Amino acid sequence: MAQHNPAVPTQHSPHLAHHFDTLEQQYDAANAGMWLFLATEIMLFGALFVAYAVYRFVYPETFFEASRHLAIPAESPWYLRSVFLGTINTTVLLVSSLTMALAVHAAQTGKRNRLVWLLLATMVLGTVFLGIKGLEYFLKYEEHLIPGPNFIFEQANRNQAQLFFLLYFIGTGLHAVHMVIGLGLLAYLVFQSRKGRFTPEWFTPVEMGGLYWHFVDVVWVFLFPLFYLIGLHE
Amino acid sequence: MEHHIIPLRTYFTIFGALLLLLGLTVGVAFLDLGPFSVVVALSIAFAKAILIVLFFMHVRYSSRLVQIFAATALLWFFFMISLTIADYMARSGDWPPSPDSGPLSLAEERRLW
Numbered sequence: 630m631a632q633h634n635p636a637v638p639t640q641h642s643p644h645l646a647h648h649f650d651t652l653e654q655q656y657d658a659a660n661a662g663m664w665l666f667l668a669t670e671i672m673l674f675g676a677l678f679v680a681y682a683v684y685r686f687v688y689p690e691t692f693f694e695a696s697r698h699l700a701i702p703a704e705s706p707w708y709l710r711s712v713f714l715g716t717i718n719t720t721v722l723l724v725s726s727l728t729m730a731l732a733v734h735a736a737q738t739g740k741r742n743r744l745v746w747l748l749l750a751t752m753v754l755g756t757v758f759l760g761i762k763g764l765e766y767f768l769k770y771e772e773h774l775i776p777g778p779n780f781i782f783e784q785a786n787r788n789q790a791q792l793f794f795l796l797y798f799i800g801t802g803l804h805a806v807h808m809v810i811g812l813g814l815l816a817y818l819v820f821q822s823r824k825g826r827f828t829p830e831w832f833t834p835v836e837m838g839g840l841y842w843h844f845v846d847v848v849w850v851f852l853f854p855l856f857y858l859i860g861l862h863e
Numbered sequence: 864m865e866h867h868i869i870p871l872r873t874y875f876t877i878f879g880a881l882l883l884l885l886g887l888t889v890g891v892a893f894l895d896l897g898p899f900s901v902v903v904a905l906s907i908a909f910a911k912a913i914l915i916v917l918f919f920m921h922v923r924y925s926s927r928l929v930q931i932f933a934a935t936a937l938l939w940f941f942f943m944i945s946l947t948i949a950d951y952m953a954r955s956g957d958w959p960p961s962p963d964s965g966p967l968s969l970a971e972e973r974r975l976w
Binding site: 657660661664665667668671672675676678679682683686687688712716719720723724726727729730731734737738785786787788789791792836839840843844846847850851853854855858859861862863 | 868869871874875878881882885888889892893894895896900901904905907908911912915916918919920921925926928929932933935936937939940943944947948951952959961962963
């Protein structure tokens with residue numbers, strides 16, 4: 630605990646809120662709060678993964694066929710197959726996580742220009758990810774794989790396959806919504822860091838934005854193999 | 864504010880490992896490993912997630928409280944998934960009724976419950 634002597638006015642950072650003793654303590658509270666929020670996010674996506682696990686457990690053959698349909702549709706060139714687009718997208722997201730981690734490092738070491746450029750790079754990569762995701766959704770639309778009255782699946786278990794695609798669209802859609810929110814947070818961070826708001830002494834928003842971005846990356850790390858990769862082998 | 868600054872080298876090393884694991888998981892998906900393919904895919908996914916959480920999200924260097932929060936979130940997720948799957952594993956083969964089999968009669972409904 631910091632010792633306060635009211636007789637001596639203490640110099641303290643303008644970023645230090647009055648209910649904290651030190652910046653260190655304030656940072657620890659922010660970090661713990663952010664992780665508590667991420668824990669609730671794990672529960673949100675977790676319910677989706679549980680639904681996936683149940684239906685994959687109950688309908689393993691249909692999930693294999695449906696994933697095959699999703700990843701390697703018969704009549705499309707290799708560069709329009711979801712297994713290719715999805716692998717590219719995973720790489721894009723991993724690179725964006727690297728640029729985000731480097732951005733936090735730049736904030737820690739007080740390199741303002743580098744921080745701005747790395748945040749912008751992360752935004753560009755996030756936008757590329759959403760663009761490729763949009764292309765994939767369009768291709769699924771053309772292949773009549775959107776659940777609903779126009780859903781076409783030329784095999785007996787049509788409705789079981791619809792469940793797979795429903796989970797695919799809700800899972801990747803919820804993930805894409807998180808990406809859009811992440812892009813908004815990054816835009817705010819770019820704006821603030823251009824004004825020189827962050828210093829090696831105080832850069833908590835950059836660190837918290839980074840945690841959010843990496844979390845969204847972790848969700849994709851699980852979505853990708855579970856939806857794209859389970860129907861590839863013969 | 865005293866912070867552990869992770870050297871840039873570490874970030875690039877972790878990134879390289881993540882790319883390798885991505886290549887591995889895509890490559891292995893083309894092999895027929897039977898029931899092990901899901902085990903391998905999830906093991907690789909967890910390995911990637913752990914690398915991101917420990918290094919990119921700095922949990923390895925964070926306070927014990929944050930480490931407990933992260934671990935607890937995972938633990939609760941395992942409770943949710945294991946209890947749910949245990950329920951389905953304990954039920955008879957025709958539960959839940961397939962969405963392709965049409966509506967059930969009341970007698971069938973009673974038998975399944």
